Amino acid sequence: MVMYALCKHGPNCQRHQSSKCGFAHRINELSLPHEVFPNRFVDESDVREGRAGIDVWFGQTYTLAQHSRLRLYIEHEEPPFPDWLRMYLWFYGKEKDSPSKYEDFGLMERIRDDLLPKWNRVRQRRPVAVSDLETWNAPFGWQADEYDVPFYKRLIEHCCQVVPYDVLTVKEAIDMSWYRTNTSMHWGADSRRYFDLVPGERYVLIDESKGEVGSGWYWVAHYDSPHVCAWASPSHFERQRYEKKYRRLNPGHMWPSMEEWKSEEWSSHSIAKRFWHTAPDGTDLDKLPKLAVCFSDASVCDRVGFAVSFLCSMPTKEEWSMPCCAHKLYVCGSEAPELTGCILNLYVLKGRPWSWETAILYVDNNKVPLHVGDHTRPAVSPTLPCGWVLYPLIRLAIRLLRELAKENKYVLLQQLNRKYMICDTVAKECMRTARDNNWTHPPGSASMSIVGQKRLKEALDEVSENQKKLERGGFSSRMYKQDWDLWFSARK
Numbered sequence: 001m002v003m004y005a006l007c008k009h010g011p012n013c014q015r016h017q018s019s020k021c022g023f024a025h026r027i028n029e030l031s032l033p034h035e036v037f038p039n040r041f042v043d044e045s046d047v048r049e050g051r052a053g054i055d056v057w058f059g060q061t062y063t064l065a066q067h068s069r070l071r072l073y074i075e076h077e078e079p080p081f082p083d084w085l086r087m088y089l090w091f092y093g094k095e096k097d098s099p100s101k102y103e104d105f106g107l108m109e110r111i112r113d114d115l116l117p118k119w120n121r122v123r124q125r126r127p128v129a130v131s132d133l134e135t136w137n138a139p140f141g142w143q144a145d146e147y148d149v150p151f152y153k154r155l156i157e158h159c160c161q162v163v164p165y166d167v168l169t170v171k172e173a174i175d176m177s178w179y180r181t182n183t184s185m186h187w188g189a190d191s192r193r194y195f196d197l198v199p200g201e202r203y204v205l206i207d208e209s210k211g212e213v214g215s216g217w218y219w220v221a222h223y224d225s226p227h228v229c230a231w232a233s234p235s236h237f238e239r240q241r242y243e244k245k246y247r248r249l250n251p252g253h254m255w256p257s258m259e260e261w262k263s264e265e266w267s268s269h270s271i272a273k274r275f276w277h278t279a280p281d282g283t284d285l286d287k288l289p290k291l292a293v294c295f296s297d298a299s300v301c302d303r304v305g306f307a308v309s310f311l312c313s314m315p316t317k318e319e320w321s322m323p324c325c326a327h328k329l330y331v332c333g334s335e336a337p338e339l340t341g342c343i344l345n346l347y348v349l350k351g352r353p354w355s356w357e358t359a360i361l362y363v364d365n366n367k368v369p370l371h372v373g374d375h376t377r378p379a380v381s382p383t384l385p386c387g388w389v390l391y392p393l394i395r396l397a398i399r400l401l402r403e404l405a406k407e408n409k410y411v412l413l414q415q416l417n418r419k420y421m422i423c424d425t426v427a428k429e430c431m432r433t434a435r436d437n438n439w440t441h442p443p444g445s446a447s448m449s450i451v452g453q454k455r456l457k458e459a460l461d462e463v464s465e466n467q468k469k470l471e472r473g474g475f476s477s478r479m480y481k482q483d484w485d486l487w488f489s490a491r492k
C-alpha cells in the first residue's frame, strides 16, 4: 500500500490498530503515490471528507494541518529523519539538528528519480541543477518562509553561496594506511578515507568531527579540487592566515548514513533530545507526578495582529493536535502574544484538573516566566513602563496560577531554547495565512478562538489600548502599581 499522508489521528490511531487505516503512522512509511497530479499536492484533509495532500516535502506549500501533524510526528519519533524532512527543518531554522549529506538535501535527485517519473503531464525540461528551480514549472506552489521568500530561492541561495574556508598547509609527510584499516565505520561510508599527506600541499578545512568518540579530526578538501575530501589529523597541518572562497562545499561525509546511524555504536551518542522525558536541565520528567507538558509560541505582525500556537500534552498523552489561533489587534513586541499562548495553555489545564498534578509550561520568551512566576518563584513586578503596559495579561496569568495552586496543582514555567520549540512553525504559518486572509481563522488546524475567552479578550484589548497610549505619551502605570501592591506584592 502506498501511503502519502500522515494519519491525523497520530501513531496510536485506533483504526490503525485494527489495520483499517490507510494513512502512514510513521514518517518513514511515507512515499509518493503511483501517479502525481498537481492537485494531489493540495491538502483538503481539514475539510470534512476532504482528500489528504502529499506529505513528502519537495518545498511545496503545506496547509496548517500538514505543518502541525508533521511537527507532532517529528516530536514523537527519533532521528535519523529522511533528507526531505531535514530539508524542512533547515528551512525553518533548525538545521543544527538536521544536517544532511547533500548540499541540496538530495532534492534534485528526488525530483529526477521520484517525482518526474510519476508526474502525469506533458514532457517538459527537467531541472538538473538547483539554479534550474527558478524557472521550473513545479506541480505545486512553493512554500514561503516568514519573510515571504519562497523555498526555491532560499535553496538556491544556500547552495550557491560563496563561503570562505581556512587554508591549511602540510607540515610533515604521513602515511595513513594504519588508520584506514583500524577505523570503525560509524562516521559513514567515508569513515576510512584518509589523505596521505605530502609537505607543501594545500588543503581547506571543511569541518571537524564532534562527539564522544573520534572528535577533533579534520574533514578537509584539496585546495585545487575541493570536491575531493578525506579525513586528516590536525597535528600535521599549519593553519594559514588567509582563506579561500568556494561555492559551499558538501559536508556530507561528516554524517553517518541512515543505516549506520541506526547501529548501536552510534545511538549511544545520539543528538536527539526528547522533551517528553527530559527537561533541558536534565530533570527526569517521568519522575514528577502526573505531569502535563505544555508548549506555546507566538508570531507577531507588529501593530496589526498575531497568531499563537500551543500544545498541552496530558500525562495520558492522548492529544494529537496543535491548536492555533490568529487575532487582529494593535499590539507591538512579542511578550503580549507569548503571554497569550501561556494563558491558553493554563485554560486547558484548568479545564481538565483530573488529568494532571504537575505541569511544565515551555515558552519562547524569557520575560514571561519572570513576570508571571510559578510555584517555585514569586512573580516579579514589571519595572519599565513598557512592562506595565502588559500588566492586564500578567495579572490574568498570575490569577490562573493562583486558582490552580488552590487546587494543589503546581505549574513550572520555563523558557525553552528556540531550537527545541515545537510550536514555532505552526505559529508562523498561522500568522502568515491569517494576515493574507484578513485575519479570519485559517483553515487547516484545530482552531480556538480568543474571542471565546472573555477574560483573555478583555486583557488583550486593554493591553492594546495601553500600547497606543504609550506611543502617544499618555500611559500611566500608577493604577497598575497600586493593584500590584494590593494583590501580588511580596510585602503582603
Ligand SMILES: [Zn+2]
Pocket: 007, 008, 009, 010, 013, 014, 015, 016, 021, 022, 023, 025
Ligand atoms: Zn490512522
